[in-house]
Amino acid sequence: MREGSLDAPVRHPINWNDPDFYDMDKILAEMDRVFDICHGCRRCFNLCDSFPVLFDLIDESESGELDGVDKADYKKVADACTLCDMCFMVSCPYVPPHEFDLDFPHLMLRYRAAERKAGHNDVATDQLTRTDRNGRLASMAPGLANWASDLDNGLTRGLLESVARVDRQAALPKYYGKTFERRAKANPAARDAKAPAAGRKVVLYATCFANYNNPNIGEATLAVLARNGVEVEVAYPQCCGMPQFEQGKLDEVAEAARNIAKALLPYVDRGYDVVALVPSCALMMKFEWPLLLPDDAEVKRLAQATFDVTEYVVDIAQKEGLAEGLRPLEGGVAVHIACHARAQNMGNKAREMLKLIPDTPVKQLPRCSGHGGSWGVLKGNFETALKIGKPVARDVYKAEHKYVSSECPLAGMHILQGMERIAADQPEGERKPVPSQSYHPIELLAMAYGLGPAGGASR
Structure with a gap:
């Protein structure tokens, strides 16, 4: 039960085509309103770093209130938000339909989008998050790419830190020369036509991470679904746009949503469910895309047909029961x-x-x-x-x-x-x-x- 509302939280569409969405004066006024409410509540103090940053700015100001904080420092709060959505989904008692109407993550998103619209672009982060381009290039020479990103490679990691601001101590995902999409086409899993879920059909949205960085996630999914009798196809039109979403590049995300919907809906029309292999991608497809494009019937239809991979397996277990043969994993x-x-x-x-x-x-x-x-x-x-x-x-x-x-x-x-x-x-x-x-x-x-x-x- 929420403190201020008995109703389930709802989200408003993201009005990114409205010029007022990018009006920094209006954004700062809304940040004043929201930050003051957050200051009076502080329930989210132990979530992402946005809230400690905000509360420290207030507590260390001359007045000890929000009016003592320089608005230029609001950027520090926005930059610390990871768009994890935990404040909105779990902690905040004031999300809509409460009259306070707080959506902290989408306000931080709006701030970033306005910054980008004004020409304040982070070139290093922009290049780092071009996952499809980076994945295609790295898959051509995975040994070289993985050597360069290895934590023990002081030369290249120091250079990466200087040029792309990637901390030299941060572990980075590896790349594979043969993507999951290519592996699936070369070695499709043979399904068991007598298994419990025979009759189900799935198109796996490979996601950029499973496609380029860990094909084993996709191959494991393919094998499990085939073992349970599910007919499976694999598709990867492009990245879902989450890395661009985090930067406020909403036009690019909307374009990705339309392209992927166009590529996957023919499967849906033939009775396939859509399963995403990574939760960030499932979240984008099911929730964020429809908020960005609320009038796009194709995006809405795809959202309604999409499942997270663990969600889908549990659905099979609850409705048909999983195929026999599971053995314990010793050690837990x-x-x-x-x-x-x-x-x-x-x-x-x-x-x-x-x-x-x-x-x-x-x-x-x-x-x-x-x-x-x-x-x-x-x-x-x-x-x-x-x-x-x-x-x-x-x-x-x-x-x-x-x-x-x-x-x-x-x-x-x-x-x-x-x-x-x-x-x-x-x-x-x-x-x-x-x-x-x-x-x-x-x-x-x-x-x-x-x-x-x-x-x-x-x-």
Whole structure:
């Protein structure tokens, strides 16, 4: 039950085509209103760094109130927001339909969009988040790309920090020479026509991360769905636009939404469900795209046909039952529930799915990993990201589960780095080993089915 409203939270369309959306005076006035309400509440003090930054600015001002804060410092608050949506979906009692009508993340998005409209562009971050271009180039020479991004490569990591502001200590995802889309076409999984979910049809939206950085997520999904009798196709028109959304590049996101809807709706028309492999992409497709393009019937129709991968597997389990053959994962699983999975308002499907594996302890980690997409790898943000994610890393380190899992692959990598920091602070004789890799939950379900070792895709 929410403090100020008994109704479920609702979101307004993002009026990015209205010139007033980019009027900085009006944006600052709205930030005055919202920040003053946040100052009086402070329920979100332990979420992303936006709120500590805001509250510190207020507390350290001469008046101790918002009127003592220089409006130029509002940028610090906006820049610290990772658009995780946890304040809106979980903590804030004043979201619409409450009369205060707060949507903190979308206000920060509006500020960034206005900055960009005014010509204040971050060239380094812009280049870093061109995931399709970067993925295509890196897949041509994955050995070189992975050598250059390796944490032990002081020469190239120092250069990357200087040029692209990527912290030299931040772990970066690896690249593969053969994308998931190409692998799926070359080796389609043979489905079991007698399995429980026979008759279902799915088109997997590969996502840029699974396509270029971890094809094993896609291959595991393909294998699990085929084992359960689902007919599967794989498509990857382009990135969903989340990296551009975070920067306020709303015109690019809208274009991506229209292009992907046009590519995937023919599958929907033939009775296919759409399944996204990474929660950030599912969130964009199901919720953010329809808010950006509320009058686009194709985008709305695609949103209604889209599922997150763990959500879809749980739906099979509840309606038809999963195929037999799941074996225990000895040592248990610590599973991080990604913020963008929670923001889909579908429940903790990753935990529900992993609990289907027999005799396997599952520890749920509901707090934020701190990573925040491209935000968390940047110089000046990385240490803050580790600080935010320390409670999660500490919980996993203490729990000693064999497998560390997150629906968000970047969050999983970040949690491991946090665990390594915690281990390094322990007396040498008391340090516990940190797992060498984290897994998407669907990889672990595939492993429990005996469908190949998770993380086994060759580069």
